[in-house]
Amino acid sequence: MEIRDYLRQIRRYLWLVIAIPVIAALVTGGFMELRPSVYQADASVVVPAITASGFSQSAASQYVDTFKDVIVSQPVLNDVFQKYNIPVDELASGLSASTVTPSSNIINVVLLGKDKQNLIGAVHEATVDTLNAIAAPRLAQAKLAVADANTLVEQANANYDTWVTATGDVSPQLQFNGYLTQLNLQTANYQVAKAHGDAKAMAAASALITYYQAKVNTYGAYLQQYAGLQQAQAAARAASDHAASELIDAQALVTTDAAPGTVSTHSVGRLSKLADTIKFAGIAFAIALLMLLGLLLILELMRPARRAATGTAGQGTLAFGPQQPQSKTVPTSAPAAAPEPEPVTAAAESFAAPPAPPSEARDPWRASPAATAATSAVGGNGNGNGHANGKSNGNGHANGNGNGHAGAPEVEADPQRTGPGMATRR
Numbered sequence: 001m002e003i004r005d006y007l008r009q010i011r012r013y014l015w016l017v018i019a020i021p022v023i024a025a026l027v028t029g030g031f032m033e034l035r036p037s038v039y040q041a042d043a044s045v046v047v048p049a050i051t052a053s054g055f056s057q058s059a060a061s062q063y064v065d066t067f068k069d070v071i072v073s074q075p076v077l078n079d080v081f082q083k084y085n086i087p088v089d090e091l092a093s094g095l096s097a098s099t100v101t102p103s104s105n106i107i108n109v110v111l112l113g114k115d116k117q118n119l120i121g122a123v124h125e126a127t128v129d130t131l132n133a134i135a136a137p138r139l140a141q142a143k144l145a146v147a148d149a150n151t152l153v154e155q156a157n158a159n160y161d162t163w164v165t166a167t168g169d170v171s172p173q174l175q176f177n178g179y180l181t182q183l184n185l186q187t188a189n190y191q192v193a194k195a196h197g198d199a200k201a202m203a204a205a206s207a208l209i210t211y212y213q214a215k216v217n218t219y220g221a222y223l224q225q226y227a228g229l230q231q232a233q234a235a236a237r238a239a240s241d242h243a244a245s246e247l248i249d250a251q252a253l254v255t256t257d258a259a260p261g262t263v264s265t266h267s268v269g270r271l272s273k274l275a276d277t278i279k280f281a282g283i284a285f286a287i288a289l290l291m292l293l294g295l296l297l298i299l300e301l302m303r304p305a306r307r308a309a310t311g312t313a314g315q316g317t318l319a320f321g322p323q324q325p326q327s328k329t330v331p332t333s334a335p336a337a338a339p340e341p342e343p344v345t346a347a348a349e350s351f352a353a354p355p356a357p358p359s360e361a362r363d364p365w366r367a368s369p370a371a372t373a374a375t376s377a378v379g380g381n382g383n384g385n386g387h388a389n390g391k392s393n394g395n396g397h398a399n400g401n402g403n404g405h406a407g408a409p410e411v412e413a414d415p416q417r418t419g420p421g422m423a424t425r426r
Contacts, residue, residue, distance in 0.1 A: 003181045005300060006296070006297060009068070009296050009297075009299070009300045010205075010293070010296055013296060016292065016327050017289070017292055017293070017296075018231070019317060020288050020289075020290040020292050021285045021286075021289040021292065021402055022285070023288075024284040024285060024288035025281040025282070025284050025288075026281070027284070028280050028281045028283075028284035029277045029278075029280070032273060032276055032277040032280055032281070034271065035273070036114060036115075037114075037115060037270050037271070037273070038112055038113070038114070038270070038273075039113055039114065039115055039117070039119060039206055039267075039268070040110060040111070040112050040113075040267075040268035040269070040271055040275070041110075041111050041113070041119035041120050041122070041261050041265065041266070041267050041268060041269065042108060042109065042110055042111075042123065042265065042267075042268060043108075043109040043111075043121045043123045043126075043127045043264065043265040044106055044107065044108050044109070044263070044264050044265075044328075045106070045107050045109070045262060045263045045264075046105060046106055046107075047060045047063050047064065047105040047106070047107065048063075048135075048253060057103060058319075060105045061102070061195040063134070064099055064105075064107060066134055067097055067107055067130055067134065068096075068097045068098075070130045070133050070134055070140045071095055071096075071097050071109065071126055072091075072092050072095055073125070073133070074088075074135060075129070076126055076130055076133060077092060077095075077126075079125070079129050079131065080122050080125050080126050083122075083125055083264055084117070084118050084122045084125065085122075086113060086117055086122055087117075087421040089130055090113060090114075091111075091126070093112075094110075094112035094113055095109070095111050095123075095277055096109070096110050097130075098108045098109075098110075100209050105137045107197045109123055109126065109127050109194045110123075111126065112271075112336075113253070115270075119267065120265050120266075120267055123265055124263055124355040126132060127265075128257050128258055128262075128263055129265045131253075131257040131262075131263075132254055132257050132258075135250060135253045135254050135257065136254075138246075138253070139247070139250035139251065139253075139254060142243060142245070142246035142247035142249070142251075143249075143250075144152070145239070145242070145243035145246055145247070146240065146244055146246075146247050147164075147243075148239070148241040149239035149240035149241075149244075150238060152235065152236035152239055152240070153233070153236035153237055153239075153240050154236075155232075156229065156232040156233040156236045157233060157235070158231060158237075159229050160229045160406070161223060163226065163229055166311055167222055169219075169222065171246035172219050172223050173223055173226070175215075175219045175222075175406035176216065176220060176222070176223050179212050179216045179219055180212075180216050182208070182212045182215075182291055183209060183212035183213055183215075183216050186205050186208040186212060187205075187209055188203065189205040189208075190202055190205035190206055190209060192304060193205055205340065207286045213251035223378045250389040258285035283284070294392040297415060327402070
């Protein structure tokens with residue numbers, strides 16, 4: 001098969017090549033237009049300050065990644081479903097969050113839905129619930145820190161009260177300072193009495209020094225215990241204050257999430273289906289065109305006339321070339337003189353068959369008219385299927401017997417009549 005044959009086949013069915021892809025594109029486009037329209041609502045929120053030192057790019061990026069996952073989580077979807085009666089599967093497929101640039105701290109939330117759905121309220125609720133869900137661990141951690149700090153404060157206070165009860169002194173520092181002063185004073189008196197040689201004064205000062213030294217040692221130990229208790233109380237109070245501050249910040253963050261100005265929303269409205277319609281219609285047109293061209297190629301290859309032509313020219317078909325005339329040796333009994341040319345020419349003209357039309361296929365089992373005429377003219381004997389048997393003797397008689405020679409008149413030689421060129425035609 002040549003390309004021009006295939007192009008001729010396409011040109012023959014050109015209206016199908018154009019009509020069917022166009023119909024497929026129109027049907028696909030109509031189907032796309034008949035689908036329910038999609039509506040969109042957007043919400044935007046600024047990433048809150050989630051670090052102690054304020055905003056940081058790494059913390060914001062992590063917050064955005066967490067936001068994208070939390071907004072399609074089951075708690076958020078179930079809460080929006082209960083409030084706005086939008087199916088969970090539609091919310092899961094329609095909700096998405098992104099930022100304008102990777103370094104931006106503004107999150108855009110998109111919700112795709114159907115007509116007559118409160119998409120504005122749903123996208124706002126989903127955004128607020130997501131912010132609260134992200135802030136929930138921080139709030140829980142702050143509450144736990146407050147509880148732990150309160151426990152520490154209670155333990156420090158209990159240890160202090162136990163110590164006061166055991167020592168009977170609520171201010172060991174004052175007692176220690178007083179006993180230390182007396183010890184220093186008696187030490188000075190002892191030195192003066194020693195300088196004057198006053199043994200009695202030296203003995204009295206030495207006794208007082210021993211007493212005050214014992215008191216200083218005792219209250220020195222008390223003072224160390226009291227300082228430890230005071231430090232424990234101070235640390236517990238500091239932890240409690242910090243936990244309380246964290247709790248206030250977390251509660252303020254949750255409270256701020258629900259504030260009117262935190263999340264801004266707007267309705268985009270109905271989305272155009274033109275781009276999708278053109279895309280899918282073009283795909284349908286291309287597929288239909290390719291399938292139709294392939295079908296035409298198959299039909300061209302399976303066309304009966306082409307199979308017949310391929311079979312005739314192929315190997316294994318019963319096709320024979322033109323038969324070559326067979327020469328026959330003249331019997332020895334015939335006279336040596338050659339026959340006159342006129343009767344031979346007349347006999348050859350009488351046995352010549354008309355040429356077959358060029359459009360008809362020749363039977364491969366029958367001799368061609370040219371071969372039969374040539375054999376009869378030279379006095380040959382053709383034996384076989386469809387070949388004429390011609391014989392001439394030395395007296396100029398022609399004896400011809402045509403077996404199944406299509407299109408040629410049958411001629412018999414009369415054996416009773418003699419003479420050159422005498423023949424009976426029927």
